[in-house]
Amino acid sequence: MSIISDVVETVKAITTGLKITFSYIPRQKLTNCYPDEPVEVFSAYRGEHYLNVDENGKERCVACFLCSAACPADAIYIEAAEDLRPYEERSSVEERYAKVYNIDYGKCILCGFCVEACPKDAIRHGHNFEMAVTNFSDLIKDKEYLLKNRERESRLPVVIIDEVKRRGLSK
Amino acid sequence: MTETVKIKVDGRELEAPKGKLLIEVCLENGIDIPNFCYYPDLTPQAACRMCLVRIERMPKLATSCTVQVQDGMVVTTQSEEVLEARKGMLDLILGNHPLDCPICDKGGQCELQDQVFAHGTVYGRYEVKKNDTREWRLSPFIAYDPQRCVRCYRCIRVCDEVMDVHALGRIFRGAKEVIGPYGIDKGYSLDCEQCGYCVEVCPVGALLSVDSRFRSRPWDMRETITTCQHCADGCQMRLGTRGSQYVRVASKDLKGINGEFLCIKGRYGSSYISSEERLDNPYLRKDGKLVEVGWEEAIKYVAARLKAISAEDRDAVAVLGSPRLTNEAAFALASFARKGLKTSNYGQIADVDLTRFFANLTAPLATHAEVKKAETIFMLGGDPTENNPLSAMVIRYAVRKNGARLLMVNSRRTKIARRQAEMFLHIRRGAEPAVLAALIDSDENAARYAELAKVKPEQLRRLGKAISDSKRLLVVIGPEVNGATLEVAARFAALLKSDSREVKYLILPPYNNSVGTLDMGLRPNGHELKSLFGTKIKALYLAGSNPVEQYGNSWKEALSKLDLLVVADLFMTETAQLADVVFPVNSFAELDGTYTNAVGQVQRVNRALEGTGRTRPDWMIINMLAKEMGLEFGARGSAASIFRDIASEIPAYSGISYDRLRKEWAIQTERKISTTAEQPDALLSALKGEIAKIDLSLDLDREPVRQGSGLFRLGTLTSRVAVMREAFKAKEQVEEATGVR
């Protein structure tokens, strides 16, 4: 094998490689400059949960325990209570409501089983993934926090991609 | 012997006794027939129409819960037609059912849910507006949601037939029909024994217990089968707990001695185990006040004081237990007193001296299952409806199902006397010995005994005739029979026993482990020892008793004379407040052990809760004390090993172990039965003293026994049950204010 053919082979290989490299330069970038820029997430992204409310702002959760039963990580703890006041006065949709609703994000694996199990559409995945804390016990989020999570959605550093629209499937 | 017939179900040949209900035959043979209104032992109803089957040569689909099997019957339970009919019924039932399963406490244990799952797609075509109804609180214990109700009437039948209370009925008509007490629309509440049996049998979430409302869900709680600690019947129950908290008591599908039966105390009377008032730390009296201290300090203090007092006079230290202790605790306590402290002053505080009964027993004790089959029942005193509800239930069962003759002698007009008794001798208070003597003595003295008991001689003669006519006799002895009368009552069976007549006993002791603690060696001598307090007895270790609340000031005075009073209890009771040291103990839900019920059956108490970790079982406190004092009495480190000692030391318990109890649930201890022939004269002379005590100035107590006079009475434990306290305190206040009872 001569030196010349070596050089030719090498240049050939380098150009082949660089061709790919250069071909990507004008294309759309896949990386984000997080946290300077917002992150793109799909609408079905399973981020930190939020507790849903109905059109009058009443908590939808009836503390049926189905989410905690479905949870493979045993991360949800609920205590139910009774509120016999009329709908207008109480804070929940039904007379049964969750007095305590805790999700332990130290255990939660964000699998989405709880959302699937919920018969009342009361728990959903938000798009927040910034869950790091400095104190382990802060990973346990209570009902008040989870209820407010819905409002926080709009302030999250994320851009939510509607998968349906993106693929042009919507009518 | 009943004739057996051959039937064919889905191609399977089955044999069954003639006249048995088809659904029972099918269920026993593993052929599943869905049903709501069928319930064992209750009259058939044919209301839900879920059990429809095709029987050949019948024009329509037949309800298998009403059809009695006949020879050559050919039944189809799985055809397209039958399944379609069942689906149709489910469709109709679901029509007005609210489908609020996430809210309903029954969700997960609901028979309707199960059926809908089993039948797959029901059509669910009900698109018109459902009939909306509100929920009713039928009583402080029971809530009713008419919309969820499938109108199977199990509740009504169980209340009418099993409980004989007749509190529930059908109100309104057609689609508006609801279940409830009379006047439900006017807000009348349920006037009943509040046993909650209706809640237990309800296949859906229409009837629910208020006390466990929304506390948990069936899959979310841990259920432990354990023994009730309220009365001497020893019902088995399922104690539901979540985390460290009590949730509920249920009895569905239990196979214990009581089946699914529980009374108000069994079903609702256990929530005190999670009461806020539970003691959590030992208390020590410092400067006249009880202050919380650590275990070490408390044990050291007690050990030092006991040692000092015991060193002067061994008998100066007394140990008293309670008929509520487990066998293990009672055994440890007795051994500690006898072998450790070597004192002769130990026992328990009890009103009835059952030792005389067991020492002279001449016939075996009948289990509740045997009571159900009794043919003649002779009851001498006792009010099981209020104090031993399971015994009352089985006696009612014997009368209802087997037509047993119930011969009742009582000084009070109890419910069972008013409703079930074939013969009721309403006697003067305390005149039980006279009746017993009349049954033993010859006829010529009948007039004298009749006068003593304030009945007619003819009545006594008829009673004697009915007893002598009986084939299988059950003698029930109430707690008012005491002393020599009790002894004679125990020997009485020897006169009746013969080849053609089987005699058995049932006693009605007042507490859950009256029999067991007695077996463990705690003699009922508490009241005798009381007179020695302050003089001969200087220190008292009192476990699980609250005599100040029970007997009042005489005990308060006596206890205050002691140099040292140590109380081990669940709560800061009236007695504990007088103590120098109070030890917090584990409740029955937090420990392992056994109870022996009235019929001598040993049953397990299973640990359902962890407890706080700072309370101890009674036997462990004893062990700690003994160790600190340097006493050796054969202490054991676990309930199971204590029970092994019990089994080896106490003859009646030999051969019983936790392992066997796990498999057999309830094992009846074998009692020594005296076989010596009894002479009537000897029995009569034994009764002489008791007969002399009859107060002839007393008139008959004509007042009927009020419903709940025993069941609703609040004691040390039940007054810590929030739902009971609230319900009955309010009731008492209303009654006191209005004077209407």
Next chain:
Amino acid sequence: MAETKILTARFDLPNSTSIDTYLKTGGYQALEKALKMTQEEIIEEVKKSALRGRGGAGFPTGLKWSFVPRSSPKPKYLVCNADESEPGTCKDRYLMEKDPHQLIEGMIISAYAIGANLSFIYIRGEYWYLIAVLEKAIEEARARGYLGKNILGSKFELDIIVHPGAGAYICGEETALLESLEGKRGHPRIKPPFPAVVGLYGCPTLVNNVETLSAVPHIILKGGDWYRQLGTEKSGGTKMFSLSGHVNRPGNYEVRMGYPLMQLINEEGGGIRDGKKLKAVIPGGSSVPIINAEEAARCNLDYESCQSVGTMLASGGVIVMDETTDIFETTFNLIKFYKHESCGWCTPCREGTDWLVKLFKKIKSGSGTQADLELIERLCVNIEGRSHCPLGEAAVLPITSAMKRFPEDFTKRVRKTLPVLQPA
């Protein structure tokens, strides 16, 4: 006039309720004759007459009597079912109002035949004004020795108690009637056992309709064969028909069994009102299938002929509807009645009637669809034959028959639904 006045013979007499009028016209002669006969002879005579229960089911009366175990040591009871609540039927009212002694005599004979010493007239609560009539008649009969101890020197003893119901249709069902009579809520019992064996207070009980019992004296007096030849081979005697609806002369008419339906409408009833055309007839009270004009023309008033055109004779309440009638409205009216009267015992009847009413309401309001009609049909299948007592069946028979015979009245009210494609 083709009316055959047997039961109604005395109706037009002045003071017809009085015992004097009754005795003058041959009253209580049948009783005197019966008391000389044996029980078997009486039952045999009734069997011969081919008298069938006039309450609705049409069960042969003599056979029913023979089911009562006369050797039973328990007391036996006779109950007269006067809880006439079937919409369209009002014959019993007339019989009790105009001729109570005929009923009483019939009851005494029947009680004698089965060996009952106590009998009841369970009368519909709304017939309160008849209670006085009946009680006066019972008093008169007792005063003349036809009731009480030792009736006419025969040592036979009987008393009659009039018991009013409280207005529940279901109490016309014999076992529900017995429950109600015992003081309980009127729910049908589980059959078997039938009341003839285990009836009132657990004792053998014979339950018969007013008209059935009223016919008994005539059968005894003139013989079973005479009675039988009045009617057809299988249904003997005469029967009262309550003609109502769009006819010129509505009322109660007694005709021989087997009398042509159209003849009843056109001759006795004086034809359809305003000369309109006949559209539909319900021949036996509200709980039987409705028939159209063509079927009515073929129908004779006896059990077999009615069955052949797909309906039932039942209690004889002939409801005539002319061409202006909307059968949907008729059916809606009936199902409302059955929903209101459903006792609530069993699932299909309680929930089914409730649901049907809701569906009819929906259709009436104009928002119904073809699917709703299909749902009604399916619900009827679900109720029919699966309910605890015949009320459930009675509720759906008019609907199914009306939808079959007059589908246009239903379909014109609903919107057509597009066929839903089922996934393969």
